[in-house]
Amino acid sequence: MSVAPGEAAALPAAPTPVFLAANLLVCSMLWSTSFLFIKLSGNINPFVLASIRGLIGASALLVWFTVQAKSIRPDNGQWHHWVILGALNGWIPNVLVAHALTQIGTAPAAMIQASGPLIVAVLSHLLYADERLTPRRFVGVIVGIAGMGILIGPAALPDSGISAWGVLTMVATALSYAMANLYVRSIKQADPARLALGQQICSAIPATVLALVVAGPSAFVAVPGSAPSLLALGIVSTALPILLFMRLIRRAGPTRASMVGYLQPVWTTILAVLFLNEIIGLREMIGGAVVLSGVALVSLSGRIRSAR
Numbered sequence: 001m002s003v004a005p006g007e008a009a010a011l012p013a014a015p016t017p018v019f020l021a022a023n024l025l026v027c028s029m030l031w032s033t034s035f036l037f038i039k040l041s042g043n044i045n046p047f048v049l050a051s052i053r054g055l056i057g058a059s060a061l062l063v064w065f066t067v068q069a070k071s072i073r074p075d076n077g078q079w080h081h082w083v084i085l086g087a088l089n090g091w092i093p094n095v096l097v098a099h100a101l102t103q104i105g106t107a108p109a110a111m112i113q114a115s116g117p118l119i120v121a122v123l124s125h126l127l128y129a130d131e132r133l134t135p136r137r138f139v140g141v142i143v144g145i146a147g148m149g150i151l152i153g154p155a156a157l158p159d160s161g162i163s164a165w166g167v168l169t170m171v172a173t174a175l176s177y178a179m180a181n182l183y184v185r186s187i188k189q190a191d192p193a194r195l196a197l198g199q200q201i202c203s204a205i206p207a208t209v210l211a212l213v214v215a216g217p218s219a220f221v222a223v224p225g226s227a228p229s230l231l232a233l234g235i236v237s238t239a240l241p242i243l244l245f246m247r248l249i250r251r252a253g254p255t256r257a258s259m260v261g262y263l264q265p266v267w268t269t270i271l272a273v274l275f276l277n278e279i280i281g282l283r284e285m286i287g288g289a290v291v292l293s294g295v296a297l298v299s300l301s302g303r304i305r306s307a308r
Contacts (some may be wrong), residue, residue: 001022006193019251020248020252020256023203023244023246023247023248024259024263025246025250025263026162026172026241026244027031027241027244027248027260028260028262028263028264028266028267029263029267030236030237030240030241030244031237031245031260031264032057032067032110032263032265032266032267032271033232033233033236033237033239033267033271034097034233034237034238035097035101035106035109035110035268035271035272036106036268036271036272036275036276037229037230037232037233037236037237038097038098038101038106038229038233039101039106039276040226040229040275041160041229041230042222042225042226042229043102043218043222043235044098044222044226044230045211045214045215045219046094046095046096046098046099046102047095047207047210047211047214047215047217048211048215048220048222048223049094049095049098049221049230049233050091050093050094050095050203050207050210050211051204051207051208051210051211052230052233052234053094053203053207053230053233053234053237053238054086054090054091054200054201054203054204054205054207054208054225054234054238055204055208055233055234056230056231056233056234056235056238056239057203057204057235057238057239057242058134058197058200058201058203058204058239059234060234060235060238060239060240061150061193061196061197061200061239061243062074062197064193064239064243065193065197066279069230070193070194070196072194072197074194074198076189078187078190078198079198081183081187081190081195081198082122082195082198082199082201083202083204084183085183085184085195085198085202085205085215086198086200086201086202086203086205086206087202087203088176088177088180089121089176089177089199089203089242090180090199090200090202090203090204090207091181091203091204091206091207091210091268092176093173093176093177094203094207095207095210096111096169096172096173096176097109097169097170097173099166100166100167100170100173101166102166103163103165103166103169104162104163104166104167104170105272105276106268106271106272106276106278107265107268107269107272107273107278107284107288108151108281109166109170109268109283110264110268111151111265111284111287111288111291112148112151112152112167112170112171112173112270113143113170113173113174113177113265114174114264114265114288114291114292115148115171115174115295116174116177116178116181116260116293117144117178117259117262117295118140118141118145118291118294118295118298119143119174119175119178120178120181120182121133121137121140121141121298122141122180123178123179123182127182128185131253136297137297137298137302139297140293140295140296140297140298141294141298142294143290143293143294143297144248144290144291144293144294144295144297144298145161145286145289146290146292146294147287147289147290147292147293147294148287149287150283150284150286150287150290151287151288151291152167152171154283155167160280169235181249181257184246184249184250185249185250185253190250192243192246192247192249192250192290193243193246193247196239196242196246199242199246200238200239200242217300229243233289234294236244243258245257248260259295262292262295262296265288265292266292269288
C-alpha cells in the first residue's frame with residue numbers, strides 16, 4: 001500500500017482462502033500462456049523477444065494507470081526497487097526462458113521452473129524468522145529436489161538427447177524469480193501496481209538496449225510477423241498476471257505467493273499438448289509429479305500469514 005512520508009506502514013490484511021485460491025488460479029493460468037506465446041512467436045532472438053515483451057507490458061500498464069488517473073512516479077523515489085525487480089523479475093528471466101524454449105519443450109521447462117517455491121522456502125528459512133522450515137516443509141524440499149533429479153538428471157548423460165544448457169537455463173530462471181519474490185517482501189512501503197509498472201519499464205529498457213547491442217537492429221525485422229503472439233505475450237502473459245502477483249505476494253508472503261509455480265506447469269502442459277502437439281514422456285510426468293508434491297508439502301503446510 002502506498003503510504004505518505006512519515007506515516008507508519010500498515011500491515012496488509014491476512015488473505016482469506018478464497019482470495020488466495022482465486023488469485024493463484026487466475027495468475028497461474030495467465031502466466032502459463034507465456035510459454036505458448038513464446039513458442040508461437042517463432043525464431044525471434046531472445047533479447048528482442050524480452051524487449052518487445054517488456055515494452056508491450058509496460059505500455060499496457062501505462063494505459064491502465066492513465067485510465068485510473070494514477071501517478072506513475074515511484075513511491076518515495078524508489079527507483080532502485082524498479083531497477084532490481086526489472087532485472088530479477090523481468091528481462092533476465094524473460095531472456096532465459098526465450099532461450100531455453102529453443103532447447104527444450106514447454107512442458108519440461110515449466111516443470112523445472114516449478115522448483116521456484118522450493119528455492120523461496122529455503123531462502124525464506126534463512127532470511128525470515130516467521131518463514132522457518134517445519135519438518136513437513138523440510139521433507140517437501142527434499143521431495144522436490146528428488147523430483148528435479150528425475151527431471152534434469154538425464155541431461156548429464158551425453159546420449160540423453162536432453163539439452164543440458166536448456167535445463168540449466170530454466171534452473172537459473174527459477175532462481176531469478178525466487179530472488180525477486182523475496183525482494184518484494186523486503187519492500188515496506190509501495191503500491192503493488194506501481195511496482196508492477198516500474199518493473200516492466202525497467203525490464204523493457206535494458207532488454208531493448210541489450211537487443212540492439214547483441215542482436216542488432218536487423219533482429220527486430222521479424223517482429224511484425226509475430227505481432228499477435230507478441231501482443232498476447234505482453235498483455236495476457238505479462239501485464240495482467242504481474243499486477244495480480246504483486247498484490248498477492250504482499251498480502252500472502254513469498255512462500256504462499258510462489259504457489260503460482262505449483263499450478264503453472266499443469267496449465268502449461270495442457271496448452272503444450274493441445275496447441276503445440278508436444279508429447280509428454282513418462283519421465284517428465286513422474287518428475288513433474290514428484291516436484292509438485294514437494295512444492296505442495298512446502299506451500300500448503302502451516303497457516304496463512306500476511307507479508308511483513
